[in-house]
Amino acid sequence: MITQYDAFEIRCPMLGHPLTFSYCRSTDGNTPCRNIMNCWFQRLPVEQFIQDHFPFGTLEKLTTPPKPKMQSLLELIEKAKATKKNGDIPCRDVAQE
Numbered sequence: 001m002i003t004q005y006d007a008f009e010i011r012c013p014m015l016g017h018p019l020t021f022s023y024c025r026s027t028d029g030n031t032p033c034r035n036i037m038n039c040w041f042q043r044l045p046v047e048q049f050i051q052d053h054f055p056f057g058t059l060e061k062l063t064t065p066p067k068p069k070m071q072s073l074l075e076l077i078e079k080a081k082a083t084k085k086n087g088d089i090p091c092r093d094v095a096q097e
């Protein structure tokens with residue numbers, strides 16, 4: 001049952017106040033918080049919980065560290081350059097104005 005741990009409480013390191021597991025498992029309605037493994041692993045069989053109640057691949061997403069911000073930014077710049085080269089989206093060159 002997905003609600004079996006909902007009443008368990010923890011102090012949230014991101015929000016700075018106590019909250020219940022029900023929030024952690026459904027932050028935006030269907031997606032568990034990306035920190036759920038770190039916050040709950042000592043108190044609940046959270047890995048098994050994720051496998052039992054969320055789509056395949058969710059556990060992998062939660063345990064894969066996020067890309068460094070600089071890497072993400074460089075990827076976005078490369079993608080924008082490629083898009084501009086292909087003429088998909090007209091870009092204004094502010095540097096020439």
Ligand code: SF4
Nearest residue numbers: 012024033035036039
């Ligand atoms: S899992 Fe997320 S929302 Fe829940 S306590 Fe940890 S950081 Fe806060």
